Amino acid sequence: MSKLLQQGSGQAYAEVIGDPIAQSKSPAIHNFWLAKLGIAAEYRACHVRPKELADYLKTRRGDPWWRGCNVTMPHKQAVMAGLDRIEAPAEAIGAVNTVLPDGAGGLIGTNTDAVGFLEPLAKELAQTHYFRMARIIGTGGAARAIITALAGQGFTLVVAGRDPAKARRLLDELAPQGEHHTPHLSHFAAPTDFAFDDREGCCDLVINASSLGMQGQPPLAFDWSHAPPGAIAYDIVTAPLDTSFLKGARAAGFRTIDGLAMLVGQAAAAFERFFGQAPPREHDAELRRVLTS
Template identity: 70%
Template sequence: MTRPYAEVIGDPITQSKSPLIHGFWLDRLGLEADYRAEHVSADQLSGYLEARRADLHWRGCNVTMPHKQAIIPLLDQLHPLAKKVGAVNTVVRGDNGTLTGFNTDVGGFLEPLQQELAQPHLFRMARILGNGGAARAIIAGLAHQGFTLVLAGRDPDKAARLIADLASDGEHHTPPLSHFAEPTDFAFDDREGILDLVVNASPLGMTGQPPLAFDMSHAPPGAIVYDIVTHPVQTPLLAAAEAAGHPTIDGLAMLVGQAAEAFEKFFGIAPPRDEDDALRERLMA
């Protein structure tokens, strides 16, 4: 008898850590279900969804690049957050075969910040570095949490369009990414009561990519430095931030957080988050 299963799809897909994460949780919970990786190219996407729609055992899939936006018109409905972000990273099959798109990247990104976000602040500012597809969920999530955004990319016009689309309220800024490469002697004012973030939302610093050119003098005192890159986990940006005394958050935190939301949608039960340390050890092995 075929067991219920979910998948992660993308092109390429071999680098995905999702099967390890979901497999770990399925094993810990003793669930009779599977989670797989499936290589799906752009021209295969429509056929893949139609085949899975008819499969009663298929619970849904996680969606990686380059399909997070291309998949939207192929779905029956979108969760409001996915519609706002304009990207889908989780598809769930309903009992009648309908396909609903969700975005769990927003919740996954915000999850390791929950303790800070639960506190009142006089002001919240985030410097987001990179304005590609990964930045969409981060912009939407932080704007909803009351942050003033500084969105830096190679193309400031694109950054301005993203801000207009996802964070139209507020006085946000879109300097070029090169602005942060050189040291600054800017005298930051008193940061008491202020929550500052520096977020690498780009692939820079990933294995095979050049490092992110960010001089730590641009990070306000006490700023949390957050890098969504997962390979390597300890990126040059995070190493520099730790050396300068900043608290840091690595990409595994977001990866596990967004997977946890998806897991519950697929299998109807929350994953065992008290096992996060053991999961992290496995992911870093």
């Protein structure tokens, strides 16, 4: 078992757990904010394999210095069985990305992915639209949070994956209201001559919620003729940050949002729960430079 599973750091700390974990940008984000605020605490990465998860939670329950952890793949659903209480966001999504001590030896699970995803869309979502539609590529853990978030904002959802039946099950579970659609992933790869109606007053999103386009993965084949005029392209992939999906969107004249937006947004919500202070978001531009250098 990793030596980081041992107790007794002598300093307040939070961490991110996953398998693998070396690629995580979360330590850089949280430690940047801790330094800016002068908080004597640390945020670190802890490699926890699936067979170690139960022991990890048992050990952290008894550590007075531990302020909580973020949870990444493959533990977001498995970790729920070891917790004492699940907060509403995580219960609705069906996955936990943040675990917190309750002060009495118990563990609380919550999820900040949905609020993090929505953060860069706040200006658009504050407006009134007569129709909202999101085309979501992917049916994995990230898609669960995104589907839940957008269903709550009144979007009609088009969820595309390699297995349309899985996409339908996700929608039936997470967004049972509304006329949502589940085309095969290949539907968006070929050009279309579909004549979009007048999109004035609409909000349209095209979201890559899959690992396609990530380093070591094939690119996402998406033809931008499928995107309505004025649509926003949003890719949650962070390595590379400027994916072929986003490059194609810009070339076609669409506004883009990259994966750091969601990553920093969900981290901000978790940071406040861990350390009792809101992170200094006035330094976001500097943080982005740190994360991309």
